[in-house]
Amino acid sequence: MSKALNAVLFVVAMLAGRATPQPVDHSPIDEAMYVPIGGLEQWVTINGTDRGHPVVLVLHGGPGSAQSAIADSLYPDWDRDFTLVQWDQRDAGRTFIKNGEAVEPTLTVERMSADGIEVAEFLREHLQKDKIILTGGSWGAVLGVRMAHARPDLFHAYVGLAQPTSWERVVAASYARVREIAEAKGDGPALAALNAVGPPPWDSLDEFQSFRAVLQPYQAELTTAPNPSFALASEYAAEVQQNGERIRAFALRYTWGLLQTVDLTALTDFELPIFLIHGEVDLTIPPQAARAYFETIRAPRKEFYLVPGTGHNPSAPEIEKLREVLLSEVRPLATR
Numbered sequence: 001m002s003k004a005l006n007a008v009l010f011v012v013a014m015l016a017g018r019a020t021p022q023p024v025d026h027s028p029i030d031e032a033m034y035v036p037i038g039g040l041e042q043w044v045t046i047n048g049t050d051r052g053h054p055v056v057l058v059l060h061g062g063p064g065s066a067q068s069a070i071a072d073s074l075y076p077d078w079d080r081d082f083t084l085v086q087w088d089q090r091d092a093g094r095t096f097i098k099n100g101e102a103v104e105p106t107l108t109v110e111r112m113s114a115d116g117i118e119v120a121e122f123l124r125e126h127l128q129k130d131k132i133i134l135t136g137g138s139w140g141a142v143l144g145v146r147m148a149h150a151r152p153d154l155f156h157a158y159v160g161l162a163q164p165t166s167w168e169r170v171v172a173a174s175y176a177r178v179r180e181i182a183e184a185k186g187d188g189p190a191l192a193a194l195n196a197v198g199p200p201p202w203d204s205l206d207e208f209q210s211f212r213a214v215l216q217p218y219q220a221e222l223t224t225a226p227n228p229s230f231a232l233a234s235e236y237a238a239e240v241q242q243n244g245e246r247i248r249a250f251a252l253r254y255t256w257g258l259l260q261t262v263d264l265t266a267l268t269d270f271e272l273p274i275f276l277i278h279g280e281v282d283l284t285i286p287p288q289a290a291r292a293y294f295e296t297i298r299a300p301r302k303e304f305y306l307v308p309g310t311g312h313n314p315s316a317p318e319i320e321k322l323r324e325v326l327l328s329e330v331r332p333l334a335t336r
Contacts, residue, residue, distance in 0.1 A: 021271040024052040025128075029083060034098065038106075038115040043094035044237055046127070048083030053082045053208035054156070054334035055129055056326065057120060059144050061162075064251035066093025069236035070115075071287065074228055074319065081327060083127065087119050091251065094236075098241050107254050109261055113146040120147065120154045133330055135159035135322065137314060138285070141159050145264050149299070152271035154336045158262040159275045159325055162285050162312055165293040166263035171200040173289040178215050181325030190214045205256040215283050225307065226231075265309060272335065275311025277318060303329070 028049050032043035045068050060067045067074060068086040078084055088095040089112055089212045099167075121134055136144035141160040148158035164170055175194070182190040197210045232240055266313045276285045276294050287306060292302045305325070307318045314322075 001101075016210070024169045026050050027061065028278065034094075035119070036110060037118045039123070040090055040095065040099050040103065042090060042119070043088040043098070044119065044122075044145045045071070045086045046074070046083060046123075048079045050109050051083065053079075053083050053125055054331055055083060055085060055123055055132040057085045057087065057123060057132055057134050059116060059134070060086070060089065060092065061136070061138035062092060062153070062251065063089070063139045063255055064092045064096070064247055064257040065139075066095075067334030069091055069232050069240050070230040072231065072233055073230040077245055077325075078323060081331065082133070085119075085123060085132075087116070090115060090252070092247070094239070096247060097239065101250060104250075104254055107258055109142065109146065109258070113143050117151050117154065118146045120151070124154060129222065131156045132159060133159070133324070135161070135336060136158040137261075138164065138312065142262050142264065145267055148272060148274070149267045149270060155272055157273040157275065157330045158270075159277065159322065159330065160326075161277045161314060161318065162279060162282060163276045163284070163290045163293065164262055164264065165289055166265050166277070167260050168201065168263070169265070169292075170262075170285050170289055171202075173286045174215065174284055175199050177283055177286045178211070178218060179184065181218050184213070190218075202320050203248075205252075208256065217285065219281075219283045219311045222283070222307060223279075223315070225309035225317045226281075228314060228316045228319050244328045246259065265293065268298060270297060273301040273330070274299045275303045275305070275329060277305045277307060278326065279312060279318060280306045280308050280314070282308065282312045284312035 029046055029051050033044060035044050048160055058067060066088040068088055071084065071086045082204060090099065096103065108120065120132060131154060134144055134148055141163045144158055144160055148155055179194050182194060193210060193214050197207050203210050274297055276290060277288050280287060291304060294302065304317040305321060307315065307321050310318045
């Protein structure tokens, strides 16, 4: 056999070896760590009973409302089917506790979406996955749409809850719906408050909060679905309680300006499946606003689900609907 032929056969053998699938690791995983993301140490937790399961990255809402301290009870037994990842964004949870108020100048939709993409890239390498599953609610759904649109190569699918569109369209729809309820009830004090603040756009956080003071009692009245059960994990409890007021005060300072920059309406062409789940009686983001955005989306597949009796905050039935969609519609797509 010639040396040239030997060399060819050696290269072929090497390539064939590289193409051989690696054995899947089915060991459990329970990790909590700071990961360098966007120039900061950001907190990430990873939990599952089988590393071979599809990975779900959960984008929390708020802004500033990390779920890592309550995830075990909010998503009970989900680790039997998925590896669940919680990420405390730069304004939330242990990431904020570690880095402090100095993060405020960096709190932009663009920077935080880029953070999310870095987290996804880290997970893909760390957990040896080709792609992961992406889900987020409310503020998390702002980041989720941007991430799914920018980097479809990272994700099997995107599932959004309480999906925003743009700040302008959301508050206009919210004001109109709340006024409609007040007029139907003949609620004089509520109508007087709505007339005093006037329709959006508003110039200040105070005006927005005056409107929210009318919205919230109506939302409580309309919401009939039970709340999910959750409790603080013991390792987080003291930290959350000690820093809760600090985090809330910080969020109050920056949230107004940040939310006004939200506009997803130009993001309509997606290269991955899109599933949206929405509360049927959500007054903060009325379902017709989310549905109008959904109708503009072009994707390989898309579905829109309404959850009866559910407002803006996730209910127990909405959490269960999320799990159902992930299991029946998304998990079959997550082959690796």
